[in-house]
Amino acid sequence: MNNLERGYCIFVQKHSDVDYLKQAYALGISIKTHMPDSKIFLMTNLKIPSYMQGIFDIVGDIPGSDLSAGSDWKVENRYKLYDCTPFEESIILDADMLVCSDISHWWKFLRNFNFFFTSAVHDYRGDTITSNYYRATFIENTLPNLYCGVHYYKRSPANRTFVKLIKDVVCNYKEYSEVFCPNKKQRWVSMDVSVSIAAKILGLHPQITSTVPYITFTHMKPHLQGWDNVPAHWMEKINVCCDDKANIKLGNFAQKGILHYVEPEFLTPDLLLKLESRYHASK
Amino acid sequence: MTKGVIIFAHNNPSIDYVKQAAFCSEHVDRHLGLPVSLITSDREYIHENTWIKKYFQDIIFIGAENIRQNKKFFNGRENYVKDSWHNHSRDLAYELSPYAETLVIDSDYFIHNKNLLRCFNSKEDLLVHQQATYLNAQSKKIIPDFISDAGVIMYWATVFYFKKTKRVRRFFDLLKHIRENWSYYRFAYQIVESNFRNDFAFSIAIHILNGWQRGTWPHKIPDTLFYITDRDLIESYQQDTWKFFLSYSNDRDVVFRSNKINVHVMNKLALSKIVGENIHE
Numbered sequence: 022m023n024n025l026e027r028g029y030c031i032f033v034q035k036h037s038d039v040d041y042l043k044q045a046y047a048l049g050i051s052i053k054t055h056m057p058d059s060k061i062f063l064m065t066n067l068k069i070p071s072y073m074q075g076i077f078d079i080v081g082d083i084p085g086s087d088l089s090a091g092s093d094w095k096v097e098n099r100y101k102l103y104d105c106t107p108f109e110e111s112i113i114l115d116a117d118m119l120v121c122s123d124i125s126h127w128w129k130f131l132r133n134f135n136f137f138f139t140s141a142v143h144d145y146r147g148d149t150i151t152s153n154y155y156r157a158t159f160i161e162n163t164l165p166n167l168y169c170g171v172h173y174y175k176r177s178p179a180n181r182t183f184v185k186l187i188k189d190v191v192c193n194y195k196e197y198s199e200v201f202c203p204n205k206k207q208r209w210v211s212m213d214v215s216v217s218i219a220a221k222i223l224g225l226h227p228q229i230t231s232t233v234p235y236i237t238f239t240h241m242k243p244h245l246q247g248w249d250n251v252p253a254h255w256m257e258k259i260n261v262c263c264d265d266k267a268n269i270k271l272g273n274f275a276q277k278g279i280l281h282y283v284e285p286e287f288l289t290p291d292l293l294l295k296l297e298s299r300y301h302a303s304k
Numbered sequence: 305m306t307k308g309v310i311i312f313a314h315n316n317p318s319i320d321y322v323k324q325a326a327f328c329s330e331h332v333d334r335h336l337g338l339p340v341s342l343i344t345s346d347r348e349y350i351h352e353n354t355w356i357k358k359y360f361q362d363i364i365f366i367g368a369e370n371i372r373q374n375k376k377f378f379n380g381r382e383n384y385v386k387d388s389w390h391n392h393s394r395d396l397a398y399e400l401s402p403y404a405e406t407l408v409i410d411s412d413y414f415i416h417n418k419n420l421l422r423c424f425n426s427k428e429d430l431l432v433h434q435q436a437t438y439l440n441a442q443s444k445k446i447i448p449d450f451i452s453d454a455g456v457i458m459y460w461a462t463v464f465y466f467k468k469t470k471r472v473r474r475f476f477d478l479l480k481h482i483r484e485n486w487s488y489y490r491f492a493y494q495i496v497e498s499n500f501r502n503d504f505a506f507s508i509a510i511h512i513l514n515g516w517q518r519g520t521w522p523h524k525i526p527d528t529l530f531y532i533t534d535r536d537l538i539e540s541y542q543q544d545t546w547k548f549f550l551s552y553s554n555d556r557d558v559v560f561r562s563n564k565i566n567v568h569v570m571n572k573l574a575l576s577k578i579v580g581e582n583i584h585e
Contacts, residue, residue, distance in 0.1 A: 146457075147518050248453050259454045260492075272454050273493060275516035 027128055028060035028078070028108040032099045033116050034089060035067050039285050042067050044116040047288055049076035050300045051120040054267070057303065059125075062107055079107050088192065096212050100191050103174055103184045115170045117283060118238065119296075121269055121276040127173075127236055135180050136229040137173040138216065140166045142240040143278075144247055145259065145271040149234050154244035161205035164217040165226035170281050171238045186219040238279035241271075241287075254284055263292050267299040307424050308339040308361065308403035313411050314369070314390035315346050318377060319572050320579070322346055325411040326359035327579045331544075333359075335415045338407070343393065343400055345369065355585045364400050366393055373499045378534035379573035381551055394461060394502045395479035398472060409463045412575055413568045416544050419527040420566070423465035429472050430522035432506065433460040433529040439560050439567070440536065440550035451504050452494040456511040457518065460529055461502035462568050471513075478509040531568035532560075538574040541582070 029052050033041040042065065049061050053076060063069070063077040066087075084105065088097035102113055110132065131137055141149050153159075159166050174180070190197045194210045201218045220226045243255040252258050259272030269276045282288070309332050313321035322344055329340040339361035345368040350356065357363060369392045378384040397408050405424055409415070423431050434457065435449070451458050466472045482489050482505045490498070493508055514521060532538075532548050537557070539547040546567065549557040569575050 246454070250453055259494075270516055273456060273511065273516060277517070 025060065025107050025109065027110045028062055028106075028112075030062045030064070030102050030106050030108070030111045030113045031116055032083075032102055032113070033063065033065040033067060034083060034098060041116045042069070042073070043293070044118075044285070044288060046073045046076055047293055047296055048114060048116060048118050048120065049073075050296045051267075054296070054300045054303050055120055055123045056125050060108070062105075062111070064102055064105055081105050081107075092210065097191055097210050099212055100184070100187050100215075103180075103187075106174065106176070109176050111174045111176075113169075113172050113174060114279070115281060117281065117285065117288075118170065119269070119276075119280045119282065120278075121280050122278060124278060130235060131173040132175075134173060134229065135175045135177050136183065136225075137236060138167040138169060138220075138230050139171065139234070139237045140168070140230045141232050141234040142168055142170075142237055142245070142281075143234060144245055145239055145241065145255075145274050145276070146247070147239075147274065147277075148247060150240060150245045150247075152245050152247075155242055158202055158205045158207045158214055159217060162202045163221075164201070164214065165220050165230065167213060167217045167220060167226070167230055168238075168240075169212040169216055170240070171236070171279055173236070183219060183223060183225060186222060187216055190215040190218050238281050239276060240281050241283045254286075256284055256286060261287065261292075263295050265295065265298070267292075267295045305404040306402070307405045307407075308341060308401075309336070309407045309409060310341050310343060310397055310401055310403075311409055311411050312391075312393055312397075313342060313344045313346070314393070315349060316388045316390065318385045318387040319576055321411050321572075322349055322353075322356060323583050324572070324575060324579050326356050327583045328409065328411050328414060329359040330583070331415045332409070335418055336407075336421055339403075341402055343396065345390070345393075353585075356583075359583075362402060364402075366396065366400070369393065371500070375499055377573055379571055380537050381535050383573075384534075385573065389499065391502055392483060392500060395476050395483060395505070398466070398468065398476035401468075405465070405467050407463070407465050408461075410461075410568065412570065412572055413463055413566065414546075415566050416562075416564050417566060420463070420465075420525070422526040426465070426523070426526075428465075428523045429467045429469040430475060431465040431525045432510070432522050433463065433525050433527075434458070435524075436460055436462075436529040436531050436568070439530055439532050439548065439562060440552065440558055442552055442558055443550065451507045452496060455493050455495065456507050458503065459506045459510050461506045462529060462531075463525065463527075463566075464506075465525065475509055475513060478512060479505050482508055527566060529568060530562070530565050531570060534571040534573075536571055538569065538571060538578060541578045 031045045033045045052059050060078045062079045064081050066083045083098050198206050207214050241255050243251050262270040311325040313325040315321050332340050341362040342360045343364045347365050369390050375389045376384045376386050486500045535551040537549040546562045548560045550560050552558045
């Protein structure tokens with residue numbers, strides 16, 4: 022099998038407050054710890070420090086003009102991954118994630134799709150999240166409930182129209198939002214909303230998602246955790262435990278699959294050190 | 305394979321748990337036809353009330369607990385007594401049970417049908433209730449699914465079945481460890497209540513043995529765990545039929561007649577009166 026057939030893609034753009042590159046590095050380590058043969062593509066406008074270089078197999082610049090100038094969230098350029106990924110099949114991940122167990126069996130399921138987005142995410146206890154707290158835009162405007170945090174993309178002619186439309190929605194987010202989100206708008210550009218609008222326009226969502234929580238991730242936004250008393254930050258509510266083998270427990274629940282930790286404070290120097298130690302031990 | 309039932313009973317000045325266990329045992333005998341062993345620290349009480357031995361196949365004496373904890377025992381919404389609560393011996397069930405297959409029940413759990421006999425035909429080594437159902441359907445659910453807001457899934461120690469396997473031995477060893485280190489586990493699992501509770505220890509031990517995650521072990525008991533709380537009142541008991549006044553609002557109670565269902569009667573003070581009327585020399 023060609024090495025570039027499959028791989029993981031991470032997008033990082035320079036941000037004034039959050040060190041997304043460090044997050045991408047931690048994610049890369051976690052991928053290679055559990056799946057040593059994996060290939061990782063990083064798209065970034067940052068210079069990669071030498072100690073990180075062994076983790077990313079391919080690094081590419083963000084092409085074209087910066088669409089995120091003046092934006093806080095820096096996601097507007099993310100769709101460029103679809104054009105630039107070196108892999109025939111890609112799993113695209115948010116930088117603020119960690120892979121906590123081997124997910125290589127996902128490929129077998131995902132090859133049945135051209136695109137795949139999960140519609141069902143988990144809380145830290147492993148329960149499927151039912152709260153729509155952060156999803157008012159989707160509910161009020163009957164958009165398909167897609168999460169881009171982890172998604173699958175196959176380089177295929179069948180995806181051309183969809184990718185083109187995603188780009189158009191991102192580049193003209195305000196106009197699309199006026200038409201497709203009349204009841205509740207999300208003012209900042211969101212990949213989740215953009216992809217959902219594009220999927221709705223093309224009527225694609227039955228083909229690109231499933232509510233079966235097989236391909237999913239643990240989503241740590243605090244209002245999704247099934248708590249009665251919800252703090253502003255989930256780390257105020259539950260303890261984080263990481264043993265010497267970098268096995269992570271949140272609130273005494275062992276984490277498997279993909280953990281979307283959301284809060285940058287989660288990635289402490291101590292945790293990063295443990296992730297690095299385990300990675301080096303696994304080599 | 306020997307089969308039987310175990311009941312733990314440790315009296316306090318307000319509640320005669322041993323007599324309660326006798327009442328409970330009488331129900332087991334009538335509906336399940338299984339022998340019952342009592343595990344108690346009330347040696348003197350038994351010597352003074354030898355007639356109570358007839359309710360049990362065996363009485364197993366253990367030492368008194370050296371940990372003292374108190375709790376409020378309610379009898380309805382407002383009345384309560386504060387007294388000692390001895391619940392630290394449940395993890396001895398494995399080593400003390402004279403049976404190969406054991407059903408352990410609380411002394412305030414009353415059996416009115418044969419449902420629990422199905423446990424003994426199971427291939428499982430441990431069967432526990434994961435959910436409890438309040439008989440007051442009009443009341444807001446008062447017992448959560450988790451041991452705390454951010455905690456692990458709740459399991460109930462009110463009634464459970466076990467076989468003597470290596471895994472179950474490990475489970476009971478872990479229960480003991482949790483009890484002995486309760487202040488740590490209480491803190492680590494964010495339990496608000498300061499008292500040790502077997503339900504919490506069960507929940508934590510099951511969580512740990514499932515690899516710190518939701519697991520498929522143990523299976524559920526083939527029955528529903530119905531209960532009334534100590535804020536509810538018992539109006540009467542006659543021929544396996546309970547009549548409860550279930551607490552609903554400040555000026556209203558819901559009347560509920562329970563018949564042929566197994567029920568956990570948590571109002572032990574009101575229960576004492578019923579027991580006194582039905583169990584005597």
